[in-house]
Structure formats: structure tokens, C-alpha cells
Amino acid sequence: MSAVDAADEPVADDELPHGVGPWEGPWPDDPRYDPELLEHGDRRNVVDEYRYWRREAIVADLDKRRHTFHVAIENWQHDFNIGSVVRTANAFLAAEVHIVGRRRWNRRGAMVTDRYQHIRHHTDLAALAAWAHERDLPVIGIDNLPGAVPLETFDLPVAGVLLFGQEGPGLSGEAREHVDVCLSIAQFGSTRSINAGAAAAIAMHAWIRQHAT
Structure with a gap:
């Protein structure tokens, strides 16, 4: 193996x-x-x-009490952060986690929480976007891209899909074409971006602060 x-x-x-x-x-x-x-x-x-x-x-x-936000992450390079994203989604009780691209993903970082979290697979970004828009769920990209709206000042929708890219490259070009809005996370140091798993946790907690009861 x-x-x-x-x-x-x-x-x-x-x-x-x-x-x-x-x-x-x-x-x-x-x-x-x-x-x-x-x-x-x-x-x-x-x-x-x-x-x-x-x-x-x-x-x-x-x-009986899952929240109305979904989490999606691109999986083109066998990203080791996916398990961490699943674990955090479970902690914040996301409706579903969507894996976009390769069906197989690294499960060890999930620490068995994937047994309790609904997970859905999409072959590509177009399939994810179609699924979301059929349900009137906006797709919200999270990446520090030029023109992105600061997450700290944005009113997140009650229901929607938070989309994250791979560690390193961030959201793919195709992903950027399918998002309804792109949000950035404020940073103050020298690094261009933070870990994808950390970014997902920050964005999910931002939703929790605005909408969880």
C-alpha cells in the first residue's frame, strides 16, 4: 500500500x-x-x-439541527487539508461537505468525523454550481484574490455554499467562473495565504457568528 x-x-x-x-x-x-x-x-x-x-x-x-450552510472543497491534487475541513464542518454542524474533482480524499485528518457528516461528490465545478443553483444556494468562494470582498464586512447568506480551493493554488480558474462572490480573509503578515483548512475554519465560524442560535 x-x-x-x-x-x-x-x-x-x-x-x-x-x-x-x-x-x-x-x-x-x-x-x-x-x-x-x-x-x-x-x-x-x-x-x-x-x-x-x-x-x-x-x-x-x-x-434534526444541522445548519443551512454547505462546505465545498476542490480535490485535484489529493489535498491533505480535506480531512481537516470535514472535521471542522462536523464541529460546526454543516449541512453537507462537497468534494469536487477526485472522489478519493485523505480521510485521516477527519479523525473519523466523516462517519457523522453528510458528504457529496461532484465531478467538476459546473456540477457543483448546477446543484447549488437548483436549490437557490449561492456559491461563495473564499480566496485572497484581487477584487475579493472582505469576509469581515460581508453579510453571509443564511443558506449557501462556502467553496475552497486546493492548498497552494487556491481557487482554480474554473472555480472563479462559477462563484457568485469571492471573499478574502484579512491578513497582516508576509505570507500570501493561510492554510486551506484554517481558512475554512475561519469562514465557517464567521457564518456561525452571524446565524447560529
Whole structure:
């Protein structure tokens, strides 16, 4: 197995350093709980509220309160930041994460959160834009490009798609043709751009500050 193929493999639950041991006392009479986890303990990367719950029960509970923003990221070069973006999207409860380009992506950075996050694949930017516009969702590019509107002063829509490019080149030329607006993140140092995973976290949190209750 090559290094790239190995990176496609998700992190196993038993690789994670946190969790709880077997359930102590009488088992709960609740179908949301997983008998195997109750017996052996729960080492998953989940908040305490979901300890010992079945994965399907966790996803169903999250689906009741997901936010209305989507996150999309281009995947042409097997970007190692995609897993980090998925993990952050899960933390901020994004509606979906959209992978544009290559179907395979590096899952290790997601730290198993992709099991609880809805992920959709699009073959290219035109397909993503068509999907979004059919649902009246504006596509908002995030990149420090000439003419970009500062994220700090922009009123993000309640529902929309935040689109990020690859680490290094940023949004591709095709992506720039399909966005409804491009936003920049204020920087004050010497670097031209910040890490794609960090940019995604900043943009998602900007939406949270404006719209999350």
C-alpha cells in the first residue's frame, strides 16, 4: 500500500486517545445505545452526550439541527487539508461537505468525523454550481484574490455554499467562473495565504457568528 493509499484509510477508533470504559450499572433501556459499546467501552471521537450511542442514532440526532450552510472543497491534487475541513464542518454542524474533482480524499485528518457528516461528490465545478443553483444556494468562494470582498464586512447568506480551493493554488480558474462572490480573509503578515483548512475554519465560524442560535 502506498503512502497515498494509506492516507485514504480512516483513523480507527482504537487509535484515538480518549473515551470511556464499559458501562457501569444496569444498561439503559434505550434503542439509541449500542450493546457492544456498552459492554466494551466507547473510544470514539464524540462528545459526551453521544457516548455509547449507535452511529445511526447520532447522525439522526444531528440531522434534526444541522445548519443551512454547505462546505465545498476542490480535490485535484489529493489535498491533505480535506480531512481537516470535514472535521471542522462536523464541529460546526454543516449541512453537507462537497468534494469536487477526485472522489478519493485523505480521510485521516477527519479523525473519523466523516462517519457523522453528510458528504457529496461532484465531478467538476459546473456540477457543483448546477446543484447549488437548483436549490437557490449561492456559491461563495473564499480566496485572497484581487477584487475579493472582505469576509469581515460581508453579510453571509443564511443558506449557501462556502467553496475552497486546493492548498497552494487556491481557487482554480474554473472555480472563479462559477462563484457568485469571492471573499478574502484579512491578513497582516508576509505570507500570501493561510492554510486551506484554517481558512475554512475561519469562514465557517464567521457564518456561525452571524446565524447560529
